[in-house]
Amino acid sequence: MPKVAYSEEDRQRIRSELVKTGLELMSRQGVQHTTVEQIYKKVGISRTFFYSFFPAKEDLIVEALYLQQPRVLEYARKLMNDPGLSWREGVGKFLHDCCYGEKKGIAVLTIEEQQQIFKRLSGENCQIFREKQRRLFGQILECFGITSSTERISLLTNLSLTAMVIRRAVPHTLPFFVPEAMDETVEFQIEAITDALEAMKNSSSI
Numbered sequence: 001m002p003k004v005a006y007s008e009e010d011r012q013r014i015r016s017e018l019v020k021t022g023l024e025l026m027s028r029q030g031v032q033h034t035t036v037e038q039i040y041k042k043v044g045i046s047r048t049f050f051y052s053f054f055p056a057k058e059d060l061i062v063e064a065l066y067l068q069q070p071r072v073l074e075y076a077r078k079l080m081n082d083p084g085l086s087w088r089e090g091v092g093k094f095l096h097d098c099c100y101g102e103k104k105g106i107a108v109l110t111i112e113e114q115q116q117i118f119k120r121l122s123g124e125n126c127q128i129f130r131e132k133q134r135r136l137f138g139q140i141l142e143c144f145g146i147t148s149s150t151e152r153i154s155l156l157t158n159l160s161l162t163a164m165v166i167r168r169a170v171p172h173t174l175p176f177f178v179p180e181a182m183d184e185t186v187e188f189q190i191e192a193i194t195d196a197l198e199a200m201k202n203s204s205s206i
Contacts, residue, residue: 023065023107099164110173
């Protein structure tokens, strides 16, 4: 079979399709259950051609997470602008839907996936990842009507990711946690985070 010659425009289009398809699959069925084979077959290319774009699955995951960031922010804005929701209800629903991301089409990394990706990132790319993450959480704070600062962004990042990651880590990664109480634990965490955000909002408006 003759080798197909792809233009640079074709390659850019295929690369974008791979990232988009990867995000769609990961947000629906989870990162761990999404395989490279599922992605390249859905796009209609070969395994070898896939690896000419991304040396490893983790490299595609990072790009997919970047693609997801503006969508997450837009979802937060939609909730904040919903006249049927109070401020607390909007914030609580946003946090809840992030914690149960697979039900809302939001991809969230497990502890193991974070470790794998961290190993793949160079020092420079790790800084880029952290900066994009800081920018996203800063924009979410502003969307919530809260003046952002380095300290507030860091706190929201850690509190939010803690709730999301622990929910996915029970019972396999964290076997001594009680899985039967996980939903109640998540709701407690969301209430506590919302309380903290409300205090920030009130102090911002003074």
